[in-house]
Amino acid sequence: xxxxxxxxxxxxxxxxxxxxxxxxxxxxxxxxxxxxxxxxxxxxxxxxxxxxxxxxxxxxxxxxxxxxxxxxxxxxxxxxxxxxxxxxxxxxxxxxxxxxxxxxxxxxxxxxxxx
Numbered sequence: 059x060x061x062x063x064x065x066x067x068x069x070x071x072x073x074x075x076x077x078x079x080x081x082x083x084x085x086x087x088x089x090x091x092x093x094x095x096x097x098x099x100x101x102x103x104x105x106x107x108x109x110x111x112x113x114x115x116x117x118x119x120x121x122x123x124x125x126x127x128x129x130x131x132x133x134x135x136x137x138x139x140x141x142x143x144x145x146x147x148x149x150x151x152x153x154x155x156x157x158x159x160x161x162x163x164x165x166x167x168x169x170x171x172x173x
Contacts, residue, residue: 061092062092063086064087067085068081068103078108079108079110081109081112082109084112084113086117087117088120088122088123089119089120089123090122093125104130104133104136108137108168110161110164111136111137114139114141116140116146117145118146124153131156137164137167138157139157139158139159139160141160142159
């Protein structure tokens with residue numbers, strides 16, 4: 059089995075609309091081979107602050123990834139960004155994943171929820 063890879067990059071922490079969220083960029087692919095690492099990495103960020111997860115540069119995201127997102131969203135403190143031109147935008151729509159078009163909108167959503 060070939061292992062796919064992803065990379066998370068924290069681009070900002072605090073100072074946003076709510077003042078405490080961390081913005082994390084996700085690049086690459088998430089599937090059954092690396093979904094546990096993906097989930098655990100996002101949980102580590104969520105243990106500290108609310109997270110804006112920008113998935114706009116994701117090239118592949120399978121059903122295991124969507125199951126992990128559902129778990130993370132249920133936990134709370136997560137807002138997801140998927141640009142309208144992203145390869146995974148249609149899949150998020152089909153899977154009923156609540157997404158925002160840009161980081162600013164996601165930060166406002168976190169602030170409206172109180173973190």
